[in-house]
Amino acid sequence: MKKVGKPMFFIVAAIIIGLTALSFLGVSTTYGDVPTKYIKGVDDIRWGIDIRGGVDVTFSPPEGYDATDEEMAAAESIIKVRMVSQNITDSEIYTDYNKDRIIVRFPWKEDETDFDPEDAVKELGETALLTFKEGSNGPVVIEGKHVQEAYVALDPQTGNPVVALTLTSEGATLFSEATGRLKGQTISIWMDDTKISEPVVNDQITDGNATISSPNFTTEEAKDLADKINGGALPFKLQTENFSSISATLGLGSRDAMVTAGIIAFILVSIFIIIMYRLPGVIACIALMGQVAGSIACITGFFPNIPSFTLTLPGIAGIILSIGMGVDANVITSERIKEELKVGKTIDGAIDSGFSRTFAAIFDGNITMVLVAVVLMGAFGPPGSIFARLLAPIFRWFGSSATGAIYSFGYTLVVGVIFNFLMGVTASRLMLKSISKFKAFKNPWLYGGVKNND
Template sequence: MKRVAKPVFFIVALLILFLTYTATFGIKGQNGDNSNTYIKGVSDIRWGIDINGGVEATFSPATSTKATKEQIDSAKSIIEVRMTSKHITDYELYTDYDHDRIIVRFPWKNDETTFDPEGAIQELSATAMLTFREGGEYTTTENGSDGQPVYKTPKGTTADSIILQGSDIKSAKAEMSQDQTSGTSKYLVGLELNDSGTEKFAEATERLQGKVISIWMDDVMISSPTVNAVITDGKCTIEGNFTAAEASALANKITAGALPFKLTTTNFSTISPLLGASSLHAMLIAGCIAFAIICIFMLFVFRLPGFVAIIALLGQIALSFAAVSGYFPFVNSFTMTLPGIAGIILSIGMGVDANIITASRIKEELWAGKTLDGAIQKGDDNSFWAIFDGNITVIIVALILMGVFGPTNILSMIFGPSTTGSIYSFGYTLLIGIIGNFVFGVTATRLMTKSLSGFKFARSKWLYGGAAK
C-alpha cells in the first residue's frame, strides 16, 4: 500500500470541521449598526412553503382589454424566470385563460419577519419596462424618500421617441466603478445589447451627440446622460446614484424581462405551513439523536474506521446544507422543502453505507490473514466499485428528476407544478449528497484512514476490526 503522510489526517479533518462549522453557523460581522454576512449558514436557508409558509397571489392585467393566451403565457413565463433567477423552486404557478388570471404561490424569504404578503408580491408583479428615450422631458416631479427629485411620466418627444426597449437587452449586471476625481465608489448597471439593440443604439448615439438620451423604468426617469460619443459595441451603463442593493435589483428586473402588460393584484393571502417551526425544531433534535446513534454504532462495530467515517459524514452533511444556503458564491441559495430534506437524509444513508462497505471489506481482509497495510489497500479496492455502482445509479436518477421535474419540466401537465417543484428539490439535494459521498465518504475517508495507519498507536489490527493481539 502506498503510504499517505501522517499530517494528511489532521489537514483533512480540520478542513472538514471548518466546513461543518461555517456551513452550520456561517460567518457574520458587525459594521456599526449593520450586520454583514460573509458566509451563509443554516439560518440563511430559505425554507419552502410546506415548512415556513408563504404567499398566494392572483394577478390580472391592468387593462379592460381581454388578454390573449400568448400574452398570459408570456407573463407566466417571465414570472417563472423571476422565481428561478432567485433559485426558488418551491412555487406553484397556474393560469386561468377564461378569466385572465395568473395564480402563484411561493415561500417567504428566509429573513422575512413582518410576513407582509403585499410587500412580498411587489417585486414579482413589477413591470420593469425599461426604455431608452430621446430627450428628457417629463410631466411631473415628486420628492423621493431621500429628498431628491423624482421625474415621472415622459412627454413630448421623449414620450414619442423610444430608442431601445427591454427586448433589446441581452444581459444586465450590477457593477461598481471608482470615481477618478473624488476616489469614491459608485454602483451602476452594465448592459450588453443584442444585435438589433446594438444597431439601434449606434444610430441613436451618432444622431444625438451632445444631446440627452434618458433612461426610464416604467414611467420613472432613472438616468439622463448626455451622449458624448458614438457607442457601436453594444455596451453601455445606467447610472443613477444607486446603492449596491438597488443596482442589483434593477439588473435582476431587466434580466428577468418586461411583462407584456401591467399587472394588478386582485387577491393575496398568506399560506400556513404544513410543518411549523416547532415541528422543524423537533425534526432537528430527532436528526441529532439519530446521528449520535449512528456514531455510536460505527465506533462500536468498526472502531477506528468508524471514527473516520463520522468525520466524513459531518463533511457530507455540511456540504448538503452549504449547497442549499448559498454558502458558495458560485452556487445560488436554494429553497429547502420537506422532499429536499428527504433527499439529504437518503444521501446520508448512502454515505453511511459507503463507509460500512469499506470498513467491512478491510475487516474481512484482516481476518483472512492480510497485513494491516495490505488489508486497507485491498479493502479500498474491493469496495470502490460496489460503492461506485450504487452511487452512480442514484446520480443518474437525481439528474433525471431534476431534468424532467425542474423549472423547465415537461410533465407539469400530468403531475402539476406543486409536485414537479417538490420532486426537483428532492433530486437536487439527493444529487449534492451523493457528490458529497464521493468527496468525503470515499476520497476523504481513504486518505484519513491510510494517514492514521502510519501512526504507531494505530497499527493494531483490533482497531480496524481484526483479532486482538
C-alpha cells in the same frame, strides 16, 4: 494512492470540522444596527411554505384589459421560470382563464423579518425582458417589443412542430440584417437572465415571419417556448390584485422536531458503526459529518458560485437519501477491511484492498443516483440550465416543465452524492491511511481484526 503522511489525518479532519462549523453557524458581523453576512449558515436557509409559511398573491392584467388565454398562459410561464431561476423551489401557481387571474404561493425569504408581502411580490409582476442575442450571449438583436406573436405551427415539409414568430416592421428590419449577417451561426433567446433557446440561423429572414425548429421538438416543448416568448412580449404589466400571508401547515416547530430526529438518528447510526467497525467507524462518522455539512453549504449559498436554495420536504428527502448512501459506502468499505484482516493481511494492505475492492460497487451506486438527479434537474429546472441543454435530445420523449419541488429533490440528491464521493471515499481513505501510521493505532483489533497482544 501515493504514500499518506501522519499529518494528513489532522489536516482532513480540521477541514471537515471547519466546514461543518462555518456551514452551520455562518459568519456575520453587526455594526450598530446593520448586520453584515459574510458566510450564510443554517439560520439563513429559505424554508418551504409548509415549514415557514409565505405569500399568497393574485396577479391580473390592468383594469379594462381583456387578456387572451394565450397571454395568460405566457404570463404563467414567465412566473414559473422566474421562480425556479431564483431557486424558489417550493411554489404553487394556478391560472384562472375565465377571470384572468394568476394565483401564486411561495415561501418567505430566508432573511425576511417584517413579513411584507408587497415587497416580496414586486419582481414577479414585472414585465419580463425578452431579448434575442447574437451567438450564446452577444449583442442584442431584437427585444420583446419587436415580437407581435409567437405560436405553435407545423413544418409543411417534415410535419414536426415549430415555433412561428411574427415580428413588427421595426423588428423585421433588425432581424433581416442580423440573420443575413449570422447565417450558419446561432441567435440565442433570453428571458431576463435565463437562456431559453439557441436556434441556428439557416437563411436570411426578410419578411418578419420566422420559425424556430428542432428535430427533437415535441408539441409541448414548442408550446412552452412560444409561451415564454409571448410572456416577454406581453403588452401589459401584471397588477397585484391582492396579497396575504400564508400560515405554515407544519411550522417551525415541526422543522425543529425533524432536525432533532435527524440529530438523534445520526448519533445512533454513529454509535452503531463505531461499535461494529471501531476505528474505521470513527473515521466514517467524521466523513459523514463532512457530507452533511457540504450538503447544507450548497443549500445556504455558502459557496460563491452556488446560489441558495429553498429547502423543501422533497429536498430534505434528497439529503436523507444521500446520507443513507454515505452510510452504506462506509459500511461496505469497513466490512471489507475486516475481511481482509481475517485472511492475514497487514493493516495497510487491508485498508488499501478494502477501499480498492469496494470502489466499483460504491461508484456504480452513486453514479446511478447522479444520473437520476441530473435527469430530474434537467427536466424540471430552468430551461436554460446546463442540464436542460445537455439532455435536450432526451426531452423529446416528455415535455420539460419547471417544477420546483422535483428540482429541489434532484439538487440536494446530486450535491449529497458528490460530497459522498469526496468525504465517504476520498477523505475517509486519507484519514484512515494516515492514522494507521501512528504506533497507538497499529493494533488490528481497532480495525475489526484479532487483538494484537504484543
